[in-house]
Amino acid sequence: MNLTLIGDNVLSAGLQGRWRSGRDNDGDLEGFDKVKWAVEGGAFARWRPIEWLRLRGEVRHGFGGHSSWGANAGADVFRREGPWVMSVGARVRWADSDFTRTFFQVTPAEAERSLLGVQPYAPHGDFLSAGGLVAVEYRWNRRWSFSADAEYHRLMADAADSPIVADLGSADQFRVTVGVRHTFGQ
Numbered sequence: 065m066n067l068t069l070i071g072d073n074v075l076s077a078g079l080q081g082r083w084r085s086g087r088d089n090d091g092d093l094e095g096f097d098k099v100k101w102a103v104e105g106g107a108f109a110r111w112r113p114i115e116w117l118r119l120r121g122e123v124r125h126g127f128g129g130h131s132s133w134g135a136n137a138g139a140d141v142f143r144r145e146g147p148w149v150m151s152v153g154a155r156v157r158w159a160d161s162d163f164t165r166t167f168f169q170v171t172p173a174e175a176e177r178s179l180l181g182v183q184p185y186a187p188h189g190d191f192l193s194a195g196g197l198v199a200v201e202y203r204w205n206r207r208w209s210f211s212a213d214a215e216y217h218r219l220m221a222d223a224a225d226s227p228i229v230a231d232l233g234s235a236d237q238f239r240v241t242v243g244v245r246h247t248f249g250q
Contacts, residue, residue, distance in 0.1 A: 065080065065081045065082070066079070066080050066108060067080075071110075073112065074111070074112050075109075075110070075111050076109070077108065077109040077110070078107065079107055079108075080106050080108045080122055080124065081103065081104065081105050081106075082103070082104040082105075082124060083102075083103055083104075084101060084102045084103075084104055084126065084130070085101055086098060086099045086100045086101040086102075086129050092232040092233075093228070093232070094177075094178070094179055095174060095176075095177030095178040095179060096177070096178065096228075097171070099129050099166055099167060101128060101129050102126040102127060102128035102129035103126070103127050103128055104124040104125065104127070104134065105124060105125060105127065106124030106125060108121065108122040108123075109121050116141055116142060116143065117139070117140070117142075118139070118140045118141075118142060118153075119137075119138070119139050119140075120136075120137070120138045120139075120140075121135070121136070121137045122137075123135045129166070130162065131162065132160050132166065133159065133160045133162075133163070134157070134158065134160070134191075135157070135158045135159075136155065136156070136157050136158075137155070138153050138154065138156070138197070139153050139154050140153030140197070140199075141153065147202055147203045147204070148200065148203075149200070149201040149203065150199070150200050150201075151197075151198070151199045151200075152196070152197070152198050152199075153196060153197050154195075154196050155194065155195050155196060155197055155215070156192070156193070156194050157191070157192065157193045157217065158191065159190060159191040160190055160191075161189060161190055161191075164190060164191040164222050165186075165187060167191075167223075167228075168185070168187050168223050168228055169185060169186060169187055169226070170182055170183065170184050170185040170226065170227050171184060175227075182227040182228075182231055182232065183227055185225070185227050185228075187222035187223070187225070187226060189221050189222040190221065190222070191221065191223045192220045192221045192223070193218060193219050193220055193223070193237070194217065194218055194220065195215060195216045195217035195237070196215070196216055197213055197215045198213060198215075199211060199212070199213035200212055201245075206247070207246055207248075208244070208246055208247075209245045209247075210242075210243070210244055210245075211241075211242070211243050211244075212240070212241065212242045212243075213240070213241050214238070214239070214240050215240075215241070216236070216237070216238055217236075217239075218235055218236060218237070219235040219236075219237060220235075
């Protein structure tokens with residue numbers, strides 16, 4: 065969720081909130097400690113230096129299942145054709161070492177309880193991923209739109225080296241989102 069507080073179509077900034085799901089301890093993660101869900105709050109800034117280019121940065125802090133800092137940066141090229149807006153862009157994600165430990169660490173006790181023989185792992189670095197996004201939006205009118213996007217991220221550094229990723233999962237992360245958006249006050 066974004067709440068733009070200042071700016072216009074060229075430069076704007078505001079508040080951002082996000083819900084992050086937790087991590088259960090079933091399936092391949094049987095024996096691991098659960099991670100509770102969290103709410104992440106922070107701020108964003110968006111800049112359109114030229115008509116077809118959009119740059120965006122976000123910083124958030126988690127409350128609940130983690131109390132870590134994270135940041136995202138993205139650059140999109142986009143095109144408008146009538147009610148349609150299409151975009152493609154690059155993404156980079158960063159989170160502090162507390163986040164990396166919360167989601168990617170394997171304690172000796174978890175390794176011992178795991179049925180799949182994973183080894184203990186103590187990440188010390190920051191979490192980083194890089195990827196891209198393709199999105200399409202149909203604007204019914206000035207306030208309502210329908211959107212769909214597909215995003216790919218490749219986990220890197222200590223996150224990718226974790227047995228949770230390397231042995232039990234994948235460094236390749238995919239997400240598809242479909243939504244309806246209402247814009248207030250424009």
